[in-house]
Amino acid sequence: MPYLIIAGLALFLLVTYAGCGKPKTPNTASPPEPKPAPAVERVAAPAKVAPKPSDPEALTETPKKKVPRNACCYKMSAPPTTFDYLCPRCGERTLYALPPNASEKERAAVVDATFVLNVQLEGCRRALAAIRDLPVELDESQFCRKCSPAVEKPELVLVVRRPGAAGPHRVAGVTVEDLRLLNEYLSGKPTHTVEHDYETPMARQAQRLEELLGLKPSLSEETK
């Protein structure tokens, strides 16, 4: 009998041990398995939807343009629309500025006049001073309100006093390039220098030279 009791006890222990070998519940002592990332993190960002016309933001939000660096370096800035002109003839000052409620006509007149005064005047004075072979003057009086009170659209005027001519020849609206061209022609240069130092035959400027001189220019073969 004791033998049977021992055998029964051994069987009981064997069954109990085998049952504990595979626990039905997860072993809390083992390291936890990595949890899957929350689904929200894997969701792609919602696509941007254009605001509806009824959306108040659509009315106030302006599209943002990407401005390249150093953009100012590529853009020509407009000359100022003010100029304090001192008349070399009478000594009076004429102030050019846009009035607060300027009409289109007044605005255009001020913009045109200040463009000439800011961009052309000094260059024309220097280019004229360089002309030695012909008696020429630069008449600026249209820009003086005292000398020319009735002039609405002032221009720079070239006055050419050719020896033997009946009277002075006047050309309105001359530019720095006109006066350089005239000097090149009078100096006997066969070409006219234009932008970027590009040379063109003087003969191509015959029409403008005739306007500036008041007579047909005498152009030799080498200028054609």
Ligand SMILES: [Zn+2]
């Ligand atoms: Zn004056």
